[in-house]
Amino acid sequence: MKILYLDCFAGISGDMFLGALIDIGVSEDAVRAELGKLKLPGYSISTRRVVKQNISATKFDCITEPGPDHRGYMEIAGMITGSRLSANVKRRALNVFKRIGEAEAKIHGVPLETIHFHEVGAVDSIVDIVGTCVALELLGVDGVHALPPPLGTGFVETAHGRFPVPAPATLELLRGVPTQPTGLKVELVTPTGAALLAEFCTKFGPMPAMQIDRIGYGAGSRDLEKTPNVLRAVLGQTTGGESDVVNVIETNIDDLNPQVLGDVLERLLAAGALDVWFTPVQMKKNRPGTLLAVLCEPNHTDKLTELIFEHTTSFGVRVTTAQRRKLAREIIKVATGYGEIEVKVGRLGDKVVAWSPEYESCKRAAGQHGVPVKDVQAAALRRRYD
Numbered sequence: 001m002k003i004l005y006l007d008c009f010a011g012i013s014g015d016m017f018l019g020a021l022i023d024i025g026v027s028e029d030a031v032r033a034e035l036g037k038l039k040l041p042g043y044s045i046s047t048r049r050v051v052k053q054n055i056s057a058t059k060f061d062c063i064t065e066p067g068p069d070h071r072g073y074m075e076i077a078g079m080i081t082g083s084r085l086s087a088n089v090k091r092r093a094l095n096v097f098k099r100i101g102e103a104e105a106k107i108h109g110v111p112l113e114t115i116h117f118h119e120v121g122a123v124d125s126i127v128d129i130v131g132t133c134v135a136l137e138l139l140g141v142d143g144v145h146a147l148p149p150p151l152g153t154g155f156v157e158t159a160h161g162r163f164p165v166p167a168p169a170t171l172e173l174l175r176g177v178p179t180q181p182t183g184l185k186v187e188l189v190t191p192t193g194a195a196l197l198a199e200f201c202t203k204f205g206p207m208p209a210m211q212i213d214r215i216g217y218g219a220g221s222r223d224l225e226k227t228p229n230v231l232r233a234v235l236g237q238t239t240g241g242e243s244d245v246v247n248v249i250e251t252n253i254d255d256l257n258p259q260v261l262g263d264v265l266e267r268l269l270a271a272g273a274l275d276v277w278f279t280p281v282q283m284k285k286n287r288p289g290t291l292l293a294v295l296c297e298p299n300h301t302d303k304l305t306e307l308i309f310e311h312t313t314s315f316g317v318r319v320t321t322a323q324r325r326k327l328a329r330e331i332i333k334v335a336t337g338y339g340e341i342e343v344k345v346g347r348l349g350d351k352v353v354a355w356s357p358e359y360e361s362c363k364r365a366a367g368q369h370g371v372p373v374k375d376v377q378a379a380a381l382r383r384r385y386d
Contacts (some may be wrong), residue, residue, distance in 0.1 A: 001328065004139065005207045006146040006197075007232035011188025014128025015060045016218040017196055020330040021135035022047055023058035024216030034134040035127060037084040041068075043123045045131070050219045053228035057217035060131075062124035068320075073101040073115045075125065078272035085134070090197060092133040099195045104174035125192055132196055141235070145208060146201040148178040149193075150299075154185035170194045178204045178299045186222065205245035206323065210236040243325050246274065247301045251314040252281060254289030261290065264311050271307055272300040327354055336379040343380055355384040 006012065006020075022028050025238055035045070042065040046250070050059045081091050098112075105112045117125075136144070151166045151174075165187045166174070173194035182188065189197075213236045220229040253261075275295040283289040287374045292312070296304050305317055327346030334343050342361035346354030357380035359373070366373040 001236050001238045002140065002142045003208060003210055003236060004136075004141045004144045005210070005234040005236070006144065006188075007207065007234060008147050008149045008193075008197075008200065010220065010224065010227050010229050010231065011149055011152065011190075012146075012193035012231050013190040013199070013220055014125060014132060014192035014196060015062070016220045016231040017046065017193065018128055018135055019058040019060035019133045019218030020216045020231045021132065021139060021218070022060060022216070023218060024139070024214045024235055026135040026138050027293065030138055031131050031134050032140075034085060034089070035131055036211075038079060038130055039083060040079065040123060040126060042174060043127060045127065052219055052223065052230050053226075055217055055228040055230055057219035057228075057230045059219040060128075062127045064123045069116055070122065071126075073097060073117065074113055076117070079126075080130070084128070086137060089130070089133045089137055092136075093130045096129050096195045096199050099173055100169065100191060103169045103191070103195075106172060107168045116369040128192055129196065136200065139235070143202055144200040145203040145205070146197060147206070148180050148204050149174075149189050149197065150184070152180040152182060152184050152186050152188035154187070156187045167191060173198050175363050176299055177201075178297075184224065184227070186224065198363055203244055203363055206243075207234060208238055208243045209325070210234075210238045212236040238328075242328055243323060246299060246322055246324050247298050248320045248322055249294040249296065249301065249305060249308065249317050250320075251308060251312070251317045252283055252289050253292055253312055254283045254287040254313055256290075256313045258290070260312070261292070264292070264308070267307055267311060268294055268304055271304055273304055329354075331358070334380055334383040336365075336376070336383065338369050338371070338376045338379060341365060341376060341380040343383070352384070355381065357381060361371050 021030065024131060034046055044063050046061050047058050048061065050057055053236060076097050077094055080090055083090070099330055100117065101112050101115045104115050116122040123383045137168050154165045155162050156165050156167055166189060167187065169191040170189055212234055216233045218231045218233065222229050261278060266277045273294050273296050277293050279291040280291065281291045292306055301319060308314055308317060327348055329346045331342050332345055333340040342358040344356045345352055345359060362373050362380065365376045
């Protein structure tokens with residue numbers, strides 16, 4: 001699986017993202033040619049080598065002529081829709097602008113259709129967003145992963161006034177995305193960078209196990225005091241399965257009616273827990289108790305912890321972080337004498353190493369044909385070797 005990993009230790013912006021993709025090998029001329037299909041007047045693009053804290057990187061520049069510095073969401077959407085860009089680039093670019101538009105609409109309390117972008121509606125921001133969508137298509141990756149970005153602190157001057165960092169739009173765009181704290185008093189993640197992360201990145205955490213092919217660095221405009229202001233992009237093939245980071249929430253309970261625990265399990269799973277399990281434990285004063293454990297993505301930790309406090313008698317939880325290694329998996333349907341059965345297939349690279357019939361699918365088929373569930377499971381298992 002061809003993966004692009006964004007090591008955004010210094011944050012991310014649109015020009016940093018596009019610069020990193022060009023540095024990793026995407027043709028600048030090809031990006032320029034595709035951007036020409038947008039029919040956006042008044043700009044030219046170029047790249048140059050710069051050094052940020054002893055790291056050589058590509059700085060992507062969009063040089064604009066005097067003209068409108070803001071455009072409405074509907075105007076930009078019409079421009080993209082009416083262009084000769086590929087269907088995939090159109091879809092992705094429209095998604096990014098819609099994300100930004102919905103964030104701005106919520107913050108300012110106005111309908112999406114009336115939103116006028118200022119910084120993001122300027123020519124250079126349109127070029128950064130559409131150009132990044134073009135470059136990712138040219139690169140042909142199967143997925144984009146990223147390090148949780150640091151957000152910075154302080155204040156930033158915008159067309160709407162002096163806003164705190166992270167800017168309100170940036171925070172809104174990063175809902176559900178894990179982030180890192182930092183004491184740097186500078187804007188490290190721009191609204192454009194946040195929207196691109198939210199649209200393209202499917203996993204956040206440390207770099208997955210992968211065979212590294214190419215590495216690129218995209219430079220930002222600022223010079224940070226101690227950190228190289230670059231976005232590092234790593235292109236490679238995943239090996240040995242997939243990896244991600246999860247949190248484990250645990251609490252010991254000895255004074256709750258066991259009947260309630262079943263309800264708690266269902267609530268936790270419905271709220272986004274990846275798995276929930278109970279373990280019998282012996283607690284102080286020789287009381288038998290239950291260890292409640294919850295596996296979850298880091299950004300769900302607070303919500304699930306609150307749920308535990310609300311629905312159990314727990315006074316505290318323990319949270320640990322773990323790196324998880326897992327097979328690439330997908331659900332397929334196989335034909336059997338009992339109809340189509342869903343099977344979970346696990347792959348290690350190109351090799352199928354796990355084949356597990358889905359219980360609910362087997363149960364439905366067994367009920368329809370009046371046979372034991374185990375007979376349906378056996379029929380689905382045999383299809384692995386057909």
